[in-house]
Amino acid sequence: MFSQTAEYALRATAALAERDSAVTAAELARLTDVPPPYLFKVMAQLAKAGLVTAQRGKYGGYLLQAPPGAVTLLEVINAVDPIPRIYHCPLGKPEHELALCPLHRQLDAAYAQIEQTLRSQTLADVT
Template sequence: MFSQTAEYALRATAALAERQSAVTAAELARLTDVPSPYLFKVMGQLTKAGIVTAQRGKYGGYVLHAPASAITLLDVINAVDPIPRIHHCPLGKPEHELALCPLHRQLDAAYAQIEQTLRAQTLADVTPPTPTGQDRKAVRTAPPRRS
């Protein structure tokens, strides 16, 4: 039902939700078992959508842009491959102009239920709790330098 791109985006963001610091593209590819070239494409889409932030430099990599508890699974999927909704009956029959036919009404209701389920679940809900039990916060700065 979900595209490979959506699956990879969910894997990548779940892996980031488990981390307290930036994760390099190479490490993220290893953690998620996603081919690097495909991962770059997915991460670009997630960055453009504001789900993740790419940090450059020695301590660079990818981080979630917001706490894991603020990012729903639907947010992630919609960033890369939105769930289709049926707004017009594809049969084009005149009697279906004002309302979907029974078949397409049921299909759209199923899509709506999937959206509702994914909207109710956050990345924090599908990743193990941190050792301290705190919310997984977005990391936007490099770690302190050690002398």
């Protein structure tokens, strides 16, 4: 259901949530079992979304931008691989132009439930 990128982002942010100081990329890769090149890509996306910061220097590394209790799992996932929603029936039938067909209405409702569950859980809840 969730992409490898979303899984890696959750692992990385959960690992950061358990620490009070910056974590180097090498240490974060070791802690999360994420290949370093892939980790750099994921961390860049999380930084772009404002969820993590990167500090340079002797005591540098990655830090969460906000306390773990303020970062939802949905924010982490949406930063790297947003949960899809269905706004238009992909079948393109004229009778479905104004509203989703029953099939796609149910699928979108399932996505909405997943979003709600992830929105209600923070990194503090999973560390």
